[in-house]
Amino acid sequence: xxxxxxxxxxxxxxxxxxxxxxxxxxxxxxxxxxxxxxxxxxxxxxxxxxxxxxxxxxxxxxxxxxxxxxxxxxxxxxxxxxxxxxxxxxxxxxxxxxxxxxxxxxxxxxxxxxxxxxxxxxxxxxxxxxxxxxxxxxxxxxxxxxxxxxxxxxxxxxxxxxxxxxxxxxxxxxxxxxxxxxxxxxxxxxxxxxxxxxxxxxxxxxxxxxxxxxxxxxxxxxxxxxxxxxxxxxxxxxxxxxxxxxxxxxxxxxxxxxxxxxxxxxxxxxxxxxxxxxxxxxxxxxxxxxxxxxxxxxxxxxxxxxxxxxxxxxxxxxxxxxxxxxxxxxxxxxxxxxxxxxxxxxxxxxxxxxxxxxxxxxxxxxxxxxxxxxxxxxxxxxxxxxxxx
Ligand SMILES: *Cc1c(COP(=O)(O)O)cnc(C)c1O
Numbered sequence: 001x002x003x004x005x006x007x008x009x010x011x012x013x014x015x016x017x018x019x020x021x022x023x024x025x026x027x028x029x030x031x032x033x034x035x036x037x038x039x040x041x042x043x044x045x046x047x048x049x050x051x052x053x054x055x056x057x058x059x060x061x062x063x064x065x066x067x068x069x070x071x072x073x074x075x076x077x078x079x080x081x082x083x084x085x086x087x088x089x090x091x092x093x094x095x096x097x098x099x100x101x102x103x104x105x106x107x108x109x110x111x112x113x114x115x116x117x118x119x120x121x122x123x124x125x126x127x128x129x130x131x132x133x134x135x136x137x138x139x140x141x142x143x144x145x146x147x148x149x150x151x152x153x154x155x156x157x158x159x160x161x162x163x164x165x166x167x168x169x170x171x172x173x174x175x176x177x178x179x180x181x182x183x184x185x186x187x188x189x190x191x192x193x194x195x196x197x198x199x200x201x202x203x204x205x206x207x208x209x210x211x212x213x214x215x216x217x218x219x220x221x222x223x224x225x226x227x228x229x230x231x232x233x234x235x236x237x238x239x240x241x242x243x244x245x246x247x248x249x250x251x252x253x254x255x256x257x258x259x260x261x262x263x264x265x266x267x268x269x270x271x272x273x274x275x276x277x278x279x280x281x282x283x284x285x286x287x288x289x290x291x292x293x294x295x296x297x298x299x300x301x302x303x304x305x306x307x308x309x310x311x312x313x314x315x316x317x318x319x320x321x322x323x324x325x326x327x328x329x330x331x332x333x334x335x336x337x338x339x340x341x342x343x344x345x346x347x348x349x350x351x352x353x354x355x356x357x358x359x360x361x362x363x364x365x366x367x368x369x370x371x372x373x374x375x376x377x378x379x380x381x382x383x384x385x386x387x388x389x
Contacts, residue, residue, distance in 0.1 A: 010056060010381040017380035018284025018328070019252045020347065023055050025385030027245035029067030031233045034244070036068065039216055042223040045071035047212070047230030049079060049095065054290075054373040055234060055248060059383045061086050064233070073115075073228055077103065080112040093139055093173070096149065097121065104128050108136050115139040115175055117149045122159065126169045139173035140206075142199050144192040146179045153195055160202035173207045173226065174200055181214035181222075182238060189218060200224075214238035236368035237358050248372065249352030250360075250379070252283035252312070252330065254344050266331055267323030271299025278322075279335045281314065281342050286328040290374030291350065295364035297321035297331075310363035313349035315341035 011017065036044035046069045052060035057079070061072065065087050073093045074080045080094040097107055097114035104124050107114050116122045116138055129136050141150035151159070176196045180186035193210070200208045208224035213232035215222050217239045232238045235247035258280050266272050266280065287293045293300050295310030297320060310325075311318045315337040322331040334342040342348075351360035351371075361371040 008059070008383045010059070010383070011377065011379050014380040017253075017378060018255070019250065019289055019350075019379045020382060021055075021375065021379040022249040022251075022352070022382045022384060023059065024245070024247050024249075025059065025063040025383055027235065027247045027385075028060060028063055028233060029385070031235065031244050031247065032064055032067050032069055032229075035213075035216060035227070035229050035232060039211075039223050039227045043071055043226045044069065045073055045093075045209075045226055045228050046233055047073045047228050048083065049073065049075035049230070050373050051079075053230060053234050053369065054375045056381065056383070057083060058086060061090075063385060065090065071226060073230075077107060077112070080107070081110055084110045084112060093175075095141070095175075099124075101128070108132075113137045113139055113172070115141045115149075115173075116169070116171070117141050117151070119151060119155055119159065122151075122169055129169060135170055137172045138169055139175050139209075140169075140171040140203075141175045141177075142196065144176045144195040144199070145188050146177055148177070150176065153199055156199050156202065171203060171206050173209055174203050175209050175228075178210065178212060178215045178218075178222075181212055181218060184218055184239065189222075193222060212238075213242075217242060231369055231372075234368075234372060235357055236372075237356070246353050246357075248357065250350040250375070251347035251352070252285035252350055254281045254314075254342060254346045254348060255284045255329075256282040257334070257342060257344060258282065265323070267296075267299075268326060269299045269324055272297055272323040274322075276335065278333055279337075279342075280322060281319070281332045281334045281346075281348060283312070283330050283332065283348050284328060285350065285378075286326050286330055288327045289376050289378050290371060291325050291330060292364035292366060292371075292374070293325045294366070295321065295360070296324040299324050307362055307365065310350075310360060311355065313352075313354040314346065318355070319348065 046064045048057050051057050071091045075096045093113045095115045143150035180188045209226040211222045211227040213229040232244050260278050262274050262276050297309045310321045312332045319332040319334050322333050351357050357368045361368045
């Protein structure tokens with residue numbers, strides 16, 4: 001049930017949930033437009049793998065489409081099939097098409113574009129094209145330094161020389177992926193760029209795509225014909241100078257406000273001893289909701305010691321986490337908020353307008369990507385912005 005006419009909701013009923021996510025689809029579309037303006041004349045795709053980084057592909061993809069995005073990337077075939085149902089006319093690339101001839105047939109039948117990663121992938125696609133007597137659209141992934149997915153430069157050269165036994169395919173798009181785009185001075189960026197340019201010369205007429213979110217900020221030489229942002233769309237900050245709008249706000253409901261005297265301890269392991277009489281807000285969210293235990297106030301040595309523990313934002317100020325994060329509950333020290341300022345039923349911001357996604361992630365010793373994709377299913381989700389038809 002929508003709480004407001006301009007909001008759609010998903011997940012558990014708000015009365016039954018301990019936490020809520022507000023996902024601003026206007027900000028999402030605005031982020032796409034910002035990146036598209038920066039990348040033009042290159043086209044700007046959207047990477048919506050892993051359920052749009054955990055935010056819900058069913059809402060995110062149509063909002064991006066309404067904003068003008070026409071090119072999409074998913075990781076797995078099942079994500080591609082689901083996206084095809086949502087967006088019948090979109091160009092959908094599948095980054096990790098599974099091996100097998102039946103798989104290739106299914107992808108082709110759904111009009112999905114596989115990003116072919118191995119010589120075998122290419123042979124199989126070539127055979128399918130030959131059998132169908134049709135140049136089915138495909139992309140080829142060339143590995144320029146990740147050693148993750150894609151053909152090596154050597155394999156590409158062999159293929160381009162046409163001396164493989166399989167039938168050559170004509171890729172509509174040549175893809176590679178940067179390993180260190182978020183470190184502009186890293187020498188691997190220039191090396192990958194050089195290899196990519198060299199390989200691209202072998203595929204005249206194929207469009208080229210190298211940059212992810214951070215790659216867009218490496219300069220015009222990295223943009224080529226198509227850019228593939230993911231995290232920046234969702235409000236992550238790919239590089240310090242990027243100013244993306246906040247898309248996700250995560251909040252936890254206060255279920256209890258309790259007082260504990262100086263000298264007592266809080267949470268598992270009794271890792272924090274209170275130095276003063278303390279007002280504690282207990283909130284109904286925990287590591288089962290993606291609040292990694294490494295962000296605990298104390299007692300979990302998984303975070304770099306230079307990074308402060310996680311905190312919340314309540315009654316206009318930051319409130320520190322007390323002790324360990326547990327599966328379903330966390331405790332905040334709200335003493336400084338003042339008498340009665342935080343009450344049961346109130347919400348404490350975990351990240352959003354006051355605590356950035358990147359800051360919350362680094363407090364847990366991780367990155368925005370992992371935080372978003374770990375949020376799970378227990379949040380009541382509110383999608384603000386235009387309702388889709
Ligand atoms: C995930 C992914 C992207 C998106 O990366 P961001 O850093 O989120 O912008 C782009 N290209 C490939 C191949 C990916 O796997």
